[in-house]
Amino acid sequence: MVKICCIGAGYVGGPTMAVIALKCPSIEVAVVDISAPRITAWNSDQLPIYEPGLEEIVKQCRGKNLFFSTAVEKHVSEADIIFVSVNTPTKTQGLGAGKAADLTYWESAARMIADVSKSNKIVVEKSTVPVKTAEAIEKILTHNSKGIKYQILSNPEFLAEGTAIEDLFSPDRVLIGGRETPDGQKATQALKEVYAHWVPEDRIITTNLWSAELSKLAANAFLAQRISSVNAMSALCEATGANISEVAHAVGKDTRIGPKFLNASVGFGGSCFQKDILNLVYICECNGLTEVANYWKQVIKVNDYQKNRFVNRVVSSMFNTVSGKKIAILGFAFKKDTGDTRETPAIDVCKGLLGDKPQLSIYDLQVTEDQIRRDLSMKKFDWDHPIHLQPMSPAAVKEVSVVWDAYEATKGAHGICILTEWDEFKTLDYKKIFDNMQKPAFLFDGRNVVDVEKLREIGFIVYSIGKPLDAWLKDMPAMA
Ligand SMILES: NC(=O)C1=CN([C@@H]2O[C@H](COP(=O)(O)OP(=O)(O)OC[C@H]3O[C@@H](n4cnc5c(N)ncnc54)[C@H](O)[C@@H]3O)[C@@H](O)[C@H]2O)C=CC1
Numbered sequence: 277m278v279k280i281c282c283i284g285a286g287y288v289g290g291p292t293m294a295v296i297a298l299k300c301p302s303i304e305v306a307v308v309d310i311s312a313p314r315i316t317a318w319n320s321d322q323l324p325i326y327e328p329g330l331e332e333i334v335k336q337c338r339g340k341n342l343f344f345s346t347a348v349e350k351h352v353s354e355a356d357i358i359f360v361s362v363n364t365p366t367k368t369q370g371l372g373a374g375k376a377a378d379l380t381y382w383e384s385a386a387r388m389i390a391d392v393s394k395s396n397k398i399v400v401e402k403s404t405v406p407v408k409t410a411e412a413i414e415k416i417l418t419h420n421s422k423g424i425k426y427q428i429l430s431n432p433e434f435l436a437e438g439t440a441i442e443d444l445f446s447p448d449r450v451l452i453g454g455r456e457t458p459d460g461q462k463a464t465q466a467l468k469e470v471y472a473h474w475v476p477e478d479r480i481i482t483t484n485l486w487s488a489e490l491s492k493l494a495a496n497a498f499l500a501q502r503i504s505s506v507n508a509m510s511a512l513c514e515a516t517g518a519n520i521s522e523v524a525h526a527v528g529k530d531t532r533i534g535p536k537f538l539n540a541s542v543g544f545g546g547s548c549f550q551k552d553i554l555n556l557v558y559i560c561e562c563n564g565l566t567e568v569a570n571y572w573k574q575v576i577k578v579n580d581y582q583k584n585r586f587v588n589r590v591v592s593s594m595f596n597t598v599s600g601k602k603i604a605i606l607g608f609a610f611k612k613d614t615g616d617t618r619e620t621p622a623i624d625v626c627k628g629l630l631g632d633k634p635q636l637s638i639y640d641l642q643v644t645e646d647q648i649r650r651d652l653s654m655k656k657f658d659w660d661h662p663i664h665l666q667p668m669s670p671a672a673v674k675e676v677s678v679v680w681d682a683y684e685a686t687k688g689a690h691g692i693c694i695l696t697e698w699d700e701f702k703t704l705d706y707k708k709i710f711d712n713m714q715k716p717a718f719l720f721d722g723r724n725v726v727d728v729e730k731l732r733e734i735g736f737i738v739y740s741i742g743k744p745l746d747a748w749l750k751d752m753p754a755m756a
């Protein structure tokens with residue numbers, strides 16, 4: 277029986293391995309992690325991450341051919357194929373701080389593999405890593421290999437949170453990069469056979485190692501670039517009376533452009549877009565490609581601009597101050613159908629508003645109060661380190677309360693900010709909400725989920741990203 281071990285039981289390791297276990301009953305899959313609470317959660321009824329469809333798969337396979345364990349070394353030494361899916365956050369100190377990927381966790385995993393292995397291994401980069409990481413890993417593994425042969429493969433993951441199971445069941449492509457040697461090809465073939473249990477062969481792409489590593493960074497950069505492009509247009513729409521939904525629809529009808537990923541928003545979030553673009557920028561700079569680096573940097577600048585612009589809209593609309601006012605924040609996760617808050621635009625928007633000392637009442641369907649408080653007190657880039665290394669006792673932000681109901685959050689509020697596109701926010705009883713708010717009642721829709729006209733009829737003053745402005749907002753500055 278082929279044995280797979282995955283180091284890192286996170287958003288990628290957990291769902292990816294669960295799907296491999298489901299689709300390949302003949303393979304034994306062990307997911308290991310240094311975080312004992314995370315493993316305990318994977319073995320319980322309360323999984324550590326929320327992902328539609330995941331729980332059913334875990335329940336079906338756990339204890340049969342899917343195991344979650346902290347016995348990292350044991351499972352690594354027994355495995356034929358080792359996936360490494362550990363954190364690769366942005367460095368916070370030293371050379372490349374604020375840009376380069378921090379490979380501490382990867383390196384320690386590689387050293388551990390080298391220490392405990394007693395048989396030949398295929399080591400698969402599942403984490404997103406800088407180009408040429410495989411070369412460094414190879415050096416660590418083969419430096420003191422005691423005759424053991426290692427083949428390194430790059431197999432980046434393209435799943436998106438919230439649709440992870442769908443994406444894994446039916447990926448647009450699976451990418452495998454390996455050495456162009458007979459042993460490298462053999463390893464590539466072995467991994468290909470795992471995916472071939474359910475992925476059509478023409479969707480499994482094989483390349484050299486460096487193309488696979490770079491393709492992952494490139495794909496995320498292209499996706500984020502589309503959002504910054506549409507968000508940049510949303511600012512122009514507001515200035516001219518055009519409507520971003522109409523513009524995006526018209527542009528996306530061009531089959532060369534396509535309709536997906538053109539939703540204007542308060543900004544993109546998530547653990548990877550910013551981190552991976554910064555990483556790409558750093559690699560370009562290291563290769564002397566300043567213009568290329570600056571080109572990609574601009575994607576992040578526009579994203580920051582969009583978040584600032586939103587905060588400015590809120591404050592300037594509400595008579596240039598939100599001090600002492602109650603603002604309801606609907607949605608804190610970085611997108612709907614996930615409880616993940618890493619790099620969520622809600623953090624920057626809340627922090628931006630808190631500068632003016634309002635009372636924030638935050639409601640999200642999946643994010644816990646503890647997580648929200650931790651996020652609002654965490655330092656930049658700390659969120660992407662393993663959970664057990666993050667601050668455990670968050671500082672109390674006294675201007676923030678976290679509630680479990682949208683009506684409670686908005687009761688007595690002066691304004692509402694919608695920061696995540698949860699479906700629930702489309703069908704709230706806005707008449708009831710309006711009746712219980714201070715007047716004038718403001719609603720700032722950072723995700724374009726509400727029916728603007730209907731809300732205006734109720735009496736709200738509505739701001740919706742990239743939509744024709746409410747008469748109230750027309751003369752207010754979009755940016756200070
Ligand atoms: N979150 C996402 O949707 C996607 C993430 N990725 C990439 O996948 C990688 C992992 O991301 P996530 O799963 O989101 O991170 P995560 O933080 O959810 O999980 C990583 C896990 O690795 C564990 N870990 C760290 N060092 C370890 C070690 N030496 N031994 C054993 N366990 C160790 C941590 O305790 C943590 O539980 C990152 O490189 C990320 O860029 C790629 C595609 C999608």
Ligand SMILES: O=C(O)[C@H]1O[C@H](OP(=O)(O)OP(=O)(O)OC[C@H]2O[C@@H](n3ccc(=O)[nH]c3=O)[C@H](O)[C@@H]2O)[C@H](O)[C@@H](O)[C@@H]1O
Nearest residue numbers: 433434435436437503537538539541544545546548610611
């Ligand atoms: O490497 C990764 O981590 C993953 O990053 C993204 O996945 P994810 O961050 O989970 O979610 P997305 O659906 O891409 O959304 C990212 C952010 O962009 C925002 N977004 C997305 C689409 C859009 O049209 N507009 C928009 O503002 C979302 O609200 C969210 O904040 C990519 O879509 C995945 O392919 C990739 O594997």
